[in-house]
Amino acid sequence: MSSFLPTEQRLAITCQRHPAFPLEPAVLIRLIKHIYKRVHDDANAMLRPYGINHPEYNLLMMLYGTASYTLHPTELADAAGEKSANITRLTNELCDKGLIARHASDEDRRKVSLTLTAEGVAMIESFLPDVCALLERQVSGLHPRDMAQLERLLKKFSAQLERE
């Protein structure tokens, strides 16, 4: 399980070779990448037995987190951070599996409504215990105070990225 140390050493060498290279920002960005890849892989491994992958999980959870269990494709893309072109394929798969249903919207006939089916809700509730356990495990090294601090800083970071 690759540690972060060698990466940091490489950034130090980079900085020697190109002194303008901003070391600390680079370390932060690499840490984000490093953590993301790990989290992504862990989630995929945990979800495999349920026959879904990480992006599909994200879509299901976005619908589960919506009062009506319903979103339009564009809203769903935005919510899950997927490019809209991906949504068609992913929602096709989820439809084939019977986890969501497509309906034409009658308020605006360009739109389509995507709704969790009863089976979709049942599927979510079947894997949620595993998801909860994974989340708890992933953050288990952080004190509550650390978590609050980290959340605050990541939100600040995220807000800055959006400002551009």
Place this chain on the structure above:
Amino acid sequence: MSSFLPTEQRLAITCQRHPAFPLEPAVLIRLIKHIYKRVHDDANAMLRPYGINHPEYNLLMMLYGTASYTLHPTELADAAGEKSANITRLTNELCDKGLIARHASDEDRRKVSLTLTAEGVAMIESFLPDVCALLERQVSGLHPRDMAQLERLLKKFSAQLERE
């Protein structure tokens, strides 16, 4: 540019529906995903004019950050967080572009050495100013104290993930 707020509202609803759902860990993980996607997309957009993409950039920078400008495929895969199967394809592309060179190792003939060429170094030094500017911009909302704090917390997080 999708804000993080709706995501957080959805997590709150999820938590109402499934009270065991650990809200704060989930928020942290989603923030990581959110930031990663943004950083990844920004980097790709910035690198496009140079004819390389984010993964290729990572590989080049790993070699640039190594004293000898040389790594074996497995080391490179580990350093860049890529699956080893990806390395063949990515290094093929970089070879085709003349940015790196392949040599058989004579210490262990199973191994291959991947070395930055002079053109590779020149290419890196041509885009480094843009990379530096992007990095500075991305963290520009954070005070130095925030950055140090964030680095400390992300390292703690990363270390915990590796412990599993």
Place this chain on the structure above:
DNA sequence: CCTAATTAGTACATATATGTATTATTTACA
């Protein structure tokens, strides 16, 4: 030595993601 187990690297099939173009509908406003 010499055979079994291990390691490095890669090829190929498959899965996943993205960009661009197309169709259908709605909205704005001349």
Place this chain on the structure above:
DNA sequence: TGTAAATAATACATATATGTACTAATTAGG
């Protein structure tokens, strides 16, 4: 109204990523 611009969704071609299986070389144990 009626016509141009905008929006939603998708299809399709292309790009990117991953898993599995294979070859070649090395190492370990008898």
